[in-house]
Amino acid sequence: MDSEPRWNRDQAHQPDYPEHSGYAQAAESASYPAEDYYPEQSEQEAGKKDHRATAWEIIETILLALLIFLMVRGVVINFRVDGNSMEPTLSHSEMLVINRRAYTSFDLNSVLSALPGVTRQAEDRRYIFNPPQRGDIVVFTPPGSGSDPYIKRIIGLPGETVDIRDGSVWVNDMMLEENYVSSSTSWRGGNQSAIVIPEDEFFVLGDNRENSSDSRSFGTVPKDDIIGKSWVAYWPPGSIQVFPRPSYALE
Template identity: 50%
Template sequence: MDELHGVTASVEHPTQATQSAEQPLTRPTGRRLVLWDILETVVLALVLFVAIREVILNYRVDGSSMEPTLHNGEMLIVNRRAYMHISLQHLFGWIPSIGQDVDGEWYPFGPPQRGDIIVFYPPGNSSEPYVKRIIGLPGEHIAIHDGAVYINGQRLIEPYLDVPTLWRGVTLDQDYVVPPGYVFVLGDNRNNSSDSRIFGAVPMSSIVGKAWITYWPPDEIKVLSHPAYAFQ
C-alpha cells in the first residue's frame, strides 16, 4: 500500500508542476495588449490617410477668376482620380492580331468633359495650380467673338456667366484648334481670368484633378454640378 501511495504521488505531482509552469506563458498582460491596440490603430490610420490622399486633395481658391461660381478663399475637395486612364496599347498590345489595332486611352470614370471645373498646372513656369472650367475638348475649333465662345462654329450658351466673354477688349476672332490630349480652359469671370486665351490649351497630363465639392465656408457648401449646355 505504501508503494501504491508513492506511485500515485509521483504521478500527480508532476502534473501540478506542469500546469503551474504553463500558466505564466499563456497569461496575457494588460500593458502588452494596450500597446498592441495602439500600434494597430496607428498603422490603420496611416494606411487610411495615404489612401485618402491618393484620391482627395484640398484646394483653396485664390482670386476671383471663377466668380460667381467660386469665391476667393473657398476650400474645395478635388478628386485626383477622376480622370484616371489606362493606355489600351499597354493593356492589349501583347495580344496577337488585336494589340496592333488598338489605340487610345480608357477612362474608367469618364474623360474630361466640357463644364468640368479642374485644378491644373498651367503651361509655363508657374508652381501654383490654377482652377478653371473646361470649355474646349481635343479636336474642337474654338473662336471668341460677339461676347461669346463658339465651338465648331456654334455659339455656346453658358448659364453660369454674368459678363460677356472678352479679354481686355481683345477677342479671339480666329479658330483655335485644341490639340489631341489637351483641353481649352476659361475662368467664369471672363474679364478677370488668366486662362487658355493667354497660355493656350492645357495638356491633360497637367490636370491635378476635378473639383467636386466646396466645403468651406459652411454657408457655401455645395456639390459642383455639371452645367446644361446649349448651342445656337
C-alpha cells in the same frame, strides 16, 4: 483481546521519510502549485503581457489609419480657391474636394497585347469614368509656369475651334450659352482670334471673365497637366455645394 490496527490505504503508499530530510521537503513542496509561492511575479508577468498586447493594438490602429489616409489621398485632395477668377461660382478662400481619379484612363491595346498571340496595335485610350468634359471645373498646373495650381472651367475640347466675339464664346461657330457667367467675354492677353484646340488639350476660362488668367493668355491646357476635377465645396459651411456639369445647346 487487543484488536489489530486498522489498515490505512493512504499510509500504505506514504513513504516514511525523516522529518528534516530533503525527501520530506521535496514531497511537501510538490503538493502546492508553483504560482502560489510567487503570486506577485505571476501578476507582473500578466501585466507585461497586457501592456504588450495594448501596444500592438495601438500600433496596428496607427498603421491602419495611415494606410487609409494614403489611399484616400491617392483619390482626393483638398484645394483652397485663391482669388476671385471663378466668381460667382466660387469665392476666394473656399475649400474644395478635388477628385484626382475622375479622368483615369488606360490604353486598351496595351492591355490586350499582354495576351498570347495578340499583336500590339495603335494606342486606344479608354476612360474608366468620363474624359474631361465641357463645363467641368478642374484644377491644373498652368502651362509654362511653376506657380501654384489654377482652377478654371473647361470650355473647349480637343479638335474644336474656339472663338470669342460679340461678348460671347463660340465653339465650332455656335454660340455657347453660359448662365454661370455674369459679364461678357472678350479676348485677353495673347490670343486675339479663333484657335483650333490640339489633341489631348483643353481650352479653359474663369467664370469671372474680366478678372481671370486663363487660356486667353497662356493657351490650352494638356490633359496630363490636369490634377483633378472639382467634386464638392465644403468650407465655409454656408458655401457647401456640389458641381453638376452644365448643359449646353450645342451638345
